[in-house]
Amino acid sequence: NHGDEVTRLPKGWRNIGSTPQCTHAFFGDGRNFGALFHPEMDHTAGGEKLLSHFLFALAGCNPDYTFAPERFISESSRFMKDLVGEEKILAAVSGGVDSTCAWALARLALGKESVEAFFVDNGFMREGEAEKVRKLFNDPFFRIVNAQELFWQAIENVPYTGPGDEPFYFDTIRKVIGETFIEVFSGAVVGKYLHQSLRFLLQGTNNSDIVESETGLKRHHNVGGLPFDVKFHILEILAGLYKFDIRQLAEYLGLPHEVVWAQPFPGPGFSIRMWGKVTREKVGAVAKTNRILEEVIHRHYPNQHLKPSQYYVALMPLFTTGHIGDKKAEGWIWDIRAVSSNRRESYTTVDSFEFPKAMRRELNWRLLSEIAMDDGTRFVRVVYDDTTKPPSTVEPH
Ligand code: XMP
Numbered sequence: 001n002h003g004d005e006v007t008r009l010p011k012g013w014r015n016i017g018s019t020p021q022c023t024h025a026f027f028g029d030g031r032n033f034g035a036l037f038h039p040e041m042d043h044t045a046g047g048e049k050l051l052s053h054f055l056f057a058l059a060g061c062n063p064d065y066t067f068a069p070e071r072f073i074s075e076s077s078r079f080m081k082d083l084v085g086e087e088k089i090l091a092a093v094s095g096g097v098d099s100t101c102a103w104a105l106a107r108l109a110l111g112k113e114s115v116e117a118f119f120v121d122n123g124f125m126r127e128g129e130a131e132k133v134r135k136l137f138n139d140p141f142f143r144i145v146n147a148q149e150l151f152w153q154a155i156e157n158v159p160y161t162g163p164g165d166e167p168f169y170f171d172t173i174r175k176v177i178g179e180t181f182i183e184v185f186s187g188a189v190v191g192k193y194l195h196q197s198l199r200f201l202l203q204g205t206n207n208s209d210i211v212e213s214e215t216g217l218k219r220h221h222n223v224g225g226l227p228f229d230v231k232f233h234i235l236e237i238l239a240g241l242y243k244f245d246i247r248q249l250a251e252y253l254g255l256p257h258e259v260v261w262a263q264p265f266p267g268p269g270f271s272i273r274m275w276g277k278v279t280r281e282k283v284g285a286v287a288k289t290n291r292i293l294e295e296v297i298h299r300h301y302p303n304q305h306l307k308p309s310q311y312y313v314a315l316m317p318l319f320t321t322g323h324i325g326d327k328k329a330e331g332w333i334w335d336i337r338a339v340s341s342n343r344r345e346s347y348t349t350v351d352s353f354e355f356p357k358a359m360r361r362e363l364n365w366r367l368l369s370e371i372a373m374d375d376g377t378r379f380v381r382v383v384y385d386d387t388t389k390p391p392s393t394v395e396p397h
Contacts, residue, residue: 006036041349042342043388067245069252076237077109084110089200089235090185091117093142094267095133099204100259101250102237106202108253112141115202116194120184122177123148124269124283127291136256143193147184152280154180160277170272170397177268178226186231201232207242208346243345263310264347272397273314282315285371289313289334292366300359308353309345311338313367314396322380331380334367339394350389360384 006024009015016033017026025036033054039047055061089110091103106115117137121130121144130144154176160169184190185201226234238246243264250260270286271278293313301307316333323329338353355363364382372378385392 004036006034038349038390041390043349043351067241067248069249072241072245072249073105073108073253076105080106080109080235080237083235084114084200086114087200088114088116088196088198089202090190090198090232091115091202092181092185092204093117093119093133093137094204094265095119095129095136095259096204096262096265097243097250097255097259098206098238098246100137100255101246101253102202102204102235104250104253104255105237106235112139115141116198117142118185118190118193119144120181121146121148122151122181122269123280124151124177124271125287126265126269126294127287136259145184145189147180147189150184150189151177151180155271155278163276166275166397169277173271173278174268177271181267182227182230182232199233200235202235202237204238205234205236206238206246207240208348210239211346211348243347244343247345261304263307266395272395273312274317275315275396276317281374282317285373286313286315288371289315289367292370293336293363296359296363296366300356308338309341309350310347310394311336311353313337316383320381322378324378324380329378329380331378332373333381333383334379335383335385335396336363337385337394337396339389347394348389350394352386352388354386355384 005022006027009024009027010029013027013029013032013034015024015027019025019037022036027034035050038044039050041047052063056063089106091099091106093099093103103115103117117139119130119133119137119142130146133142134144155173158169158172158176186197191197241249247260266272270283270290273286273290274282276282290313293311297307297311314335314337316335318333319330320333321328322331324331338355339350340353341347341350360382367382368379
């Protein structure tokens with residue numbers, strides 16, 4: 001899918017497989033093998049068989065990996081205690097499964113008074129999110145910080161030069177959000193609640209976050225979006241685990257069901273789920289449509305395991321022709337994406353998830369009739385994104 005081509009094989013190597021587009025698609029010298037395709041992707045027919053054969057029949061590995069929550073808890077506790085000692089630490093808790101699990105582990109290891117947890121409301125969260133976590137984690141060592149204005153001031157200063165600027169613009173938005181996030185933790189916002197400055201900041205970074213920021217695919221706000229000179233020691237206790245294992249761990253730790261099964265939500269939230277300049281009004285409209293999408297999905301898929309792994313509606317501020325009442329009308333477009341991830345929930349590859357027609361009808365009708373912009377702009381078209389990752393990503397930017 002990258003269009004790269006191996007034109008000549010090294011000495012001693014022979015070609016094993018080709019496709020009409022690619023002469024050397026799979027090749028080797030009997031010990032080493034090379035593939036110009038993605039055997040690790042779920043959509044690659046036979047990919048898993050190929051990798052299993054290499055690992056277990058040729059390389060002599062044993063398929064004996066199991067994730068043991070008890071062992072992980074004791075090892076990570078020892079690690080945190082050795083590193084942190086008697087100090088207090090800060091924890092960034094979004095209410096998602098990763099950060100909540102990291103927080104729970106730190107409390108077990110260091111004692112609950114030693115972990116000062118903060119939910120930072122950046123203004124790009126889902127409707128009612130702050131209220132939801134307030135009820136879920138009612139605890140003297142968990143605080144909700146409303147930093148919406150700080151984030152808005154920071155991103156309203158990012159220049160948007162017009163259509164086509166999106167790649168650079170949204171990359172900058174991510175970076176600015178990452179910087180502001182650290183500013184909240186190092187500055188007066190969090191300082192208002194604490195009498196001492198703390199050296200460690202705990203985050204729920206998982207293995208996919210690390211892999212994805214290393215490929216340069218995304219500037220994850222909890223990894224690549226952080227400023228270079230961050231003054232904290234960042235503690236990423238879950239960095240070796242995929243979400244699949246983290247959910248097991250969360251269940252073992254007895255976290256609430258809705259936290260254990262929370263769908264992934266990106267750190268920059270709704271700010272990256274649109275085209276064009278990010279405005280408060282657009283973020284508000286996106287939050288409303290996502291609430292509608294959630295309502296419809298919960299009703300049609302009461303069983304957690306049948307739901308798509310992640311889903312959202314993004315706003316396309318492109319005028320298209322519609323027909324409202326008896327008249328021609330112009331309006332914008334909603335873009336719906338639902339994906340299913342692979343079993344480990346790495347999100348490095350995903351498949352698109354198809355909703356049944358009856359559900360699409362209901363959703364379309366609600367999205368087009370219930371939401372309009374302040375200046376009267378309506379939405380007259382809904383498009384469903386049917387691409388796999390790769391070549392597309394989960395988020396629009
Ligand atoms: P992409 O869009 O890279 O997304 O295919 C893969 C997974 O990562 C989430 N994602 C993010 N999470 N900060 C985050 O914390 C980010 O900047 C970010 N960008 C994407 C995305 O929602 C999906 O689950």
